Amino acid sequence: MKELQESVLQFARDRDWEKFHSPKNLSMALAVEASELMEIFQWLTESQSRELDAATRQKAAEELADVFLYCLLLADKLDIELLNAAKSKMQKNALNYPADEVRGSARKYHEYSKAP
Amino acid sequence: MKELQESVLQFARDRDWEKFHSPKNLSMALAVEASELMEIFQWLTESQSRELDAATRQKAAEELADVFLYCLLLADKLDIELLNAAKSKMQKNALNYPADEVRGSARKYHEYSKAP
Amino acid sequence: MKELQESVLQFARDRDWEKFHSPKNLSMALAVEASELMEIFQWLTESQSRELDAATRQKAAEELADVFLYCLLLADKLDIELLNAAKSKMQKNALNYPADEVRGSARKYHEYSKAP
Amino acid sequence: MKELQESVLQFARDRDWEKFHSPKNLSMALAVEASELMEIFQWLTESQSRELDAATRQKAAEELADVFLYCLLLADKLDIELLNAAKSKMQKNALNYPADEVRGSARKYHEYSKAP
Numbered sequence: 458m459k460e461l462q463e464s465v466l467q468f469a470r471d472r473d474w475e476k477f478h479s480p481k482n483l484s485m486a487l488a489v490e491a492s493e494l495m496e497i498f499q500w501l502t503e504s505q506s507r508e509l510d511a512a513t514r515q516k517a518a519e520e521l522a523d524v525f526l527y528c529l530l531l532a533d534k535l536d537i538e539l540l541n542a543a544k545s546k547m548q549k550n551a552l553n554y555p556a557d558e559v560r561g562s563a564r565k566y567h568e569y570s571k572a573p
Numbered sequence: 574m575k576e577l578q579e580s581v582l583q584f585a586r587d588r589d590w591e592k593f594h595s596p597k598n599l600s601m602a603l604a605v606e607a608s609e610l611m612e613i614f615q616w617l618t619e620s621q622s623r624e625l626d627a628a629t630r631q632k633a634a635e636e637l638a639d640v641f642l643y644c645l646l647l648a649d650k651l652d653i654e655l656l657n658a659a660k661s662k663m664q665k666n667a668l669n670y671p672a673d674e675v676r677g678s679a680r681k682y683h684e685y686s687k688a689p
Numbered sequence: 690m691k692e693l694q695e696s697v698l699q700f701a702r703d704r705d706w707e708k709f710h711s712p713k714n715l716s717m718a719l720a721v722e723a724s725e726l727m728e729i730f731q732w733l734t735e736s737q738s739r740e741l742d743a744a745t746r747q748k749a750a751e752e753l754a755d756v757f758l759y760c761l762l763l764a765d766k767l768d769i770e771l772l773n774a775a776k777s778k779m780q781k782n783a784l785n786y787p788a789d790e791v792r793g794s795a796r797k798y799h800e801y802s803k804a805p
Numbered sequence: 806m807k808e809l810q811e812s813v814l815q816f817a818r819d820r821d822w823e824k825f826h827s828p829k830n831l832s833m834a835l836a837v838e839a840s841e842l843m844e845i846f847q848w849l850t851e852s853q854s855r856e857l858d859a860a861t862r863q864k865a866a867e868e869l870a871d872v873f874l875y876c877l878l879l880a881d882k883l884d885i886e887l888l889n890a891a892k893s894k895m896q897k898n899a900l901n902y903p904a905d906e907v908r909g910s911a912r913k914y915h916e917y918s919k920a921p
Contacts, residue, residue, distance in 0.1 A: 608724035
């Protein structure tokens, strides 16, 4: 992952595109890519979304890749170690939402996904 | 990263939350988290976004972590190997946007970031 | 609608908040509000989303109102007459997607919703 | 506005596209359109976003029109009277954020824009 991050940074440097990469702009680009990924699914049923044909799945893979690449760029600019940040967030979530208390609850899941 | 992915999958299984995790729903959750990350920056100038105070940076780290965790969940559901998908996308980008031809161009960068 | 637009502009002027209202920032705020609206529906089935309880429907009304208010602010900043712009877009859509040719097609609808 | 709403509903009925229009799906489409609008501004500075050329402004007008049309569709499905909902929200905002107390404050504005 470090290697990939270095290579996407180098890609931007080689093209002199780093000047566009303020955290503000990168957060917009990340949201735009996440929305392009979502667009694939917007008129599908949940059930259809579980059974993509090969071409659609490939398109989803590319959009998800774009989201991930912007995550790596933004993490670099904010000096965040992404894997560590994700591990810490997981631990915080596990403490705040003990399995025994929230099992199967859509309400609790909604609360979880809304939590800061 | 594999380990982290397994642990976020286990987190959902332990809480019986996997039933909510259709690719359609996960793509929505990913977009919502990306938007929450962007919200941090919406009224900041680009320059302010480069100089976050510690509390805001910590909040950004947590939101970015959430985006990444949903990437891992969605990659699992779509059977996408995220690192490989990102590497392939990087190579495709490098071919389509040769450094020598696009250097420093905002127009080319916009075209790049819009490409499917 | 003109009256409402004037009143939301006055609201911002009274608070000296217009300085934050560059079109770039307003487009971010609009996307953030649209995402907050979507968050209400993210873990609901399509069927559940058609049968909201009163409290959830009220929350949706407020989020939709926020989206609309940012539309009015952005239209003002870009000097766009929103009703006219929407009527023109409708006419363009009707020409590009004749009812007889696209009836009932999810593929055509997806193409329509992706068109620039 | 009533007339425009009726005409966009008729547009969908004529094409047998209403079956795709669950509130959940419409909220996704609205977010996708808001993101397409934002994409226009993502690599522009705030200052550039205030001075669009004619072609870019026209593109923004069309994307904003799409956002507004989905607002009208969603308002119909949720049985929300959009103008009234927006007026009520304005009044609520005015009560919660008195001009004298919040003038010019980015912090207060951020709090305002985050409020449910």
